[in-house]
Amino acid sequence: MTVAAIEPGKRFVRTRHVARKERQQSVAKWIFFSMTVAMIIPLVAIVAYLLWKAAPSLNWQFLVDVPKRGMREGGIWPAFTGTLYLVVISLAVSAPIGVLAAIYLNEYAKDNWLNRLINLAVINLAGVPSIVHALFGLGAFVYAAKLGYSILSASLTLAIMTLPVIIASTREALASVPMSFREACWNVGATRWQTIRSIVLPNSISGILTGVILQVSRAAGETAPIMFTGAVFFKAVEKGKLFSYGLDDQCMALSMHLYTVSTQVPNVKESIPFATAVVLLGTVLLVNVSAIGLRVWLRNRKKW
Amino acid sequence: MSAPSDKTIVVQDLRLAYGTREVIHGISFEVGRNEIFAIIGPAQSGKSSLLRCLNRTIDFVAGATMTGTILFEGENVRKTRDVFALRRKIGMVAPLPVGLPLTIYDNVAFAPRCAGMHDKHELDGLVERCLRQAALWDEVKDRLGSLGTALSGGQQQRLTIARALSHQPDVLCLDEFSIAIDPVTTMRIEDVLKELSREITIVLVTNLVQQARRLARRTMFMWKGEIVELGATEVVFSEAPADRRTYDYVHGIFG
Ligand SMILES: Nc1ncnc2c1ncn2[C@@H]1O[C@H](COP(=O)(O)OP(=O)(O)OP(=O)(O)O)[C@@H](O)[C@H]1O
Ligand SMILES: [Mg+2]
Numbered sequence: 402m403t404v405a406a407i408e409p410g411k412r413f414v415r416t417r418h419v420a421r422k423e424r425q426q427s428v429a430k431w432i433f434f435s436m437t438v439a440m441i442i443p444l445v446a447i448v449a450y451l452l453w454k455a456a457p458s459l460n461w462q463f464l465v466d467v468p469k470r471g472m473r474e475g476g477i478w479p480a481f482t483g484t485l486y487l488v489v490i491s492l493a494v495s496a497p498i499g500v501l502a503a504i505y506l507n508e509y510a511k512d513n514w515l516n517r518l519i520n521l522a523v524i525n526l527a528g529v530p531s532i533v534h535a536l537f538g539l540g541a542f543v544y545a546a547k548l549g550y551s552i553l554s555a556s557l558t559l560a561i562m563t564l565p566v567i568i569a570s571t572r573e574a575l576a577s578v579p580m581s582f583r584e585a586c587w588n589v590g591a592t593r594w595q596t597i598r599s600i601v602l603p604n605s606i607s608g609i610l611t612g613v614i615l616q617v618s619r620a621a622g623e624t625a626p627i628m629f630t631g632a633v634f635f636k637a638v639e640k641g642k643l644f645s646y647g648l649d650d651q652c653m654a655l656s657m658h659l660y661t662v663s664t665q666v667p668n669v670k671e672s673i674p675f676a677t678a679v680v681l682l683g684t685v686l687l688v689n690v691s692a693i694g695l696r697v698w699l700r701n702r703k704k705w
Numbered sequence: 706m707s708a709p710s711d712k713t714i715v716v717q718d719l720r721l722a723y724g725t726r727e728v729i730h731g732i733s734f735e736v737g738r739n740e741i742f743a744i745i746g747p748a749q750s751g752k753s754s755l756l757r758c759l760n761r762t763i764d765f766v767a768g769a770t771m772t773g774t775i776l777f778e779g780e781n782v783r784k785t786r787d788v789f790a791l792r793r794k795i796g797m798v799a800p801l802p803v804g805l806p807l808t809i810y811d812n813v814a815f816a817p818r819c820a821g822m823h824d825k826h827e828l829d830g831l832v833e834r835c836l837r838q839a840a841l842w843d844e845v846k847d848r849l850g851s852l853g854t855a856l857s858g859g860q861q862q863r864l865t866i867a868r869a870l871s872h873q874p875d876v877l878c879l880d881e882f883s884i885a886i887d888p889v890t891t892m893r894i895e896d897v898l899k900e901l902s903r904e905i906t907i908v909l910v911t912n913l914v915q916q917a918r919r920l921a922r923r924t925m926f927m928w929k930g931e932i933v934e935l936g937a938t939e940v941v942f943s944e945a946p947a948d949r950r951t952y953d954y955v956h957g958i959f960g
Contacts (some may be wrong), residue, residue: 512767585803585865586761589872590792599815602947604806 451682455675457528463676465641472635472658472666477677479638482645483652484684486552487627488620490648491559496613498560499567506568507575508597526565534562543630551649555631562626563616570612574605607699614692618685624656632657634665655681712776713780713906714759715877719773721754721930723766724782728754729930731773736876741898741907743921743938745914747954751930752910753800756878759908760795761788780873793820796874800881802861804853805868809836809845812853812864816872838901839867840893851855863894870901877901878908883916895920914955925947926951 452459466476506523510516538558548554578601586596624632632654638645646652655677663674714736721729725882729751736742753823757763761782772956775782777795785791793816813832822828830847836842841863845856853864869877879898883891898907898920911917917924918938919925925935926948934941934951946952 433934581801581803582805583807584762584765584799585868586815587765588760588792588797588799589819590789591816591819591867592789595819599807600805645789 412575427473434636441575446674448682451675455672455679457546458670458672458676459679464680467638467640468635472662472673473669476640477655477658477680478640479636480653480655480658480677481680481684482643483552483632483636484621484655484681486646486652486656487556487559487632488617490552490556491563491620492613492616494557495560495567495616497563500571500609500613503568503571503575504597507572508593508601521538523565523568527569529562529565531562531623532633534627535626537561538630539624549649549652550633551631552652553648555627555652555654558626559620559623562623563620566619567613567616570615571609574608574612575601577608578604607696610692610699611696614688617688617692621681621685622656624654624660627654628657634661655684711738713735713778715761715774715776716909717774717776719755719758719771719775721751721758721763721769721831723754724768727930729758732927732930732932734925734932734935736908737923739904739906740900741902741909741921743917743924744908744910744927745912745917745924745954746927746933749929750927752927753880755927756797756880756908756910759876759878760792760797761785762792762797764788773867781794789819793872794875796869796872796877798862798865798869798877798882799878799913800884802858802865802885802907804856804864805859806854808850809853809856809864810849813867814873816868820872835867835870838870838897839863840897842868859890862886863890866894866897876906876908878910880910881912883911883913891916898914914942926954 451540463476464481465478467478468480506516506519510519535558538554539562541558542548542554543550546554548557582600582604583596586600587593591599631651633651633652634657636646636651636653659674659677659681662677681703712735716735717733719729719733720727720731732755744755746752754763755795757766758775759777759782763769763771771783777785777791780785782791800811805815810832813835817828817831822831827884833842833846836845841860844860853861856864862882866879877898882894886894893915898909901907905919909917909920916924921938923936924938924941926933926941934946934948936947940946941951942955944952946955
């Protein structure tokens with residue numbers, strides 16, 4: 402049947418065929434929409450449940466106070482600052498190393514067997530369970546490097562754990578910058594570094610940051626690596642003081658504290674573990690939100 | 706060193722292999738000073754690869770090995786000490802327009818800045834001159850601060866040409882520059898090239914045989930990594946070129 406066979410007035414009339422297509426279209430749309438809702442509902446439910454359970458203990462005092470009466474009362478300040486220490490130090494180590502290594506691998510390294518091996522190693526390391534990293538940290542930092550059970554050992558272990566993921570995500574971000582940009586730069590006599598600095602990095606920085614920031618929540622949430630290398634159940638520090646630990650001290654951490662008050666200490670007020678969880682979640686969310694803000698700002702400056 | 710000859714580029718027995726596959730099989734030719742030298746040939750004949758050898762961007766292709774000699778102004782390209790200076794001497798325009806994700810001004814000022822020129826006054830003058838030479842100045846002079854990537858395809862191609870001129874090359878290589886632009890703009894750029902050829906040497910790779918005919922003094926016909934014919938454009942496009950295949954290709958009956 403040719404188009405000419407349709408009478409002129411009926412050319413754009415809805416046929417049964419078209420109607421069926423439209424029906425399929427709307428069914429597909431609703432399926433995807435309902436999946437999105439199905440995904441969001443548990444998230445909202447978890448947060449709401451946490452907040453509701455935590456409400457009795459959630460106040461400023463809970464954050465800045467030290468635990469009292471065997472953690473049955475008081476706050477979580479040592480755990481909160483301990484987590485800050487661990488996250489900040491571990492990322493201060495792993496982010497620069499990871500980003501620089503990724504730049505080397507993606508921009509400079511030749512495609513030979515050694516670099517392919519390194520790539521394979523990085524990808525596989527990213528998938529190693531954290532408990533294995535914990536054991537490594539125990540052997541390497543606590544014993545071999547004689548750093549003892551300390552914030553430094555724990556942070557370095559977390560750094561080792563986050564490093565391969567940062568390398569992988571940074572490479573991803575660098576690879577998303579079109580090759581033609583680099584070639585255009587090389588054609589006019591720019592060196593590799595000039596190309597990287599003026600074209601590649603400005604256009605991949607938002608992706609790089611996203612990868613790094615995502616590791617904040619991982620570093621903050623992991624229990625095993627720090628339990629083996631430097632986190633303790635209880636450590637007395639001064640209430641409300643930010644720099645309360647030394648690098649060679651052991652420390653408390655939110656993830657570990659949550660485990661302690663939930664399972665190890667009898668007769669804890671029910672709201673305390675929940676409030677601890679809310680603080681942990683809130684810290685991570687705060688970091689993520691500011692990261693999103695930064696990304697939007699950087700994205701708006703992206704030029705293609 | 707030998708006395709300055711009237712040859713800008715001398716290629717001797719150039720071979721290029723990607724991995725183990727040789728794609729240029731020992732070609733030799735010369736390009737004279739301030740001439741427009743056209744290279745024509747069907748797809749895959751190694752034209753783009755040849756240009757990459759000239760400015761040594763072939764270095765960036767893993768596994769590519771080049772042998773033979775390329776002399777640029779008497780200097781061996783393969784042994785040059787400052788490859789970045791070499792690339793500034795040999796401008797290159799790629800087939801597809803690439804506006805760098807920078808402002809129009811910065812696109813043109815990029816190369817001079819990489820070479821260490823930072824004087825604002827000097828840069829302003831250079832940017833204007835290059836944009837004028839690329840027939841783009843009138844269209845963008847009021848918005849030099851807007852993004853190069855936001856220009857139309859044809860404008861971006863002229864921006865690419867302006868960028869290739871910004872480092873004041875002695876040779877300008879163009880690889881199928883008209884692939885992404887309309888006939889009118891193509892004509893304008895062809896006029897620009899004729900103008901430029903008074904001062905610099907132009908190597909023009911083109912799929913449009915008529916373009917070679919319009920512009921070039923000499924034309925080289927490449928096929929499968931070899932030179933089939935190299936001669937004055939009138940001869941190559943005449944009814945009786947030296948090689949039968951040239952006649953077939955030029956007249957569109959290549960099979
Ligand atoms: N980076 C590369 N790696 C491996 N082989 C390549 C590469 N670039 C080109 N080749 C091969 O080299 C040969 C010549 O390619 P080249 O791009 O030089 O041809 P061309 O004459 O420019 O063709 P076209 O007219 O289509 O642009 C082709 O067979 C191609 O497959
Ligand atoms: Mg080509």
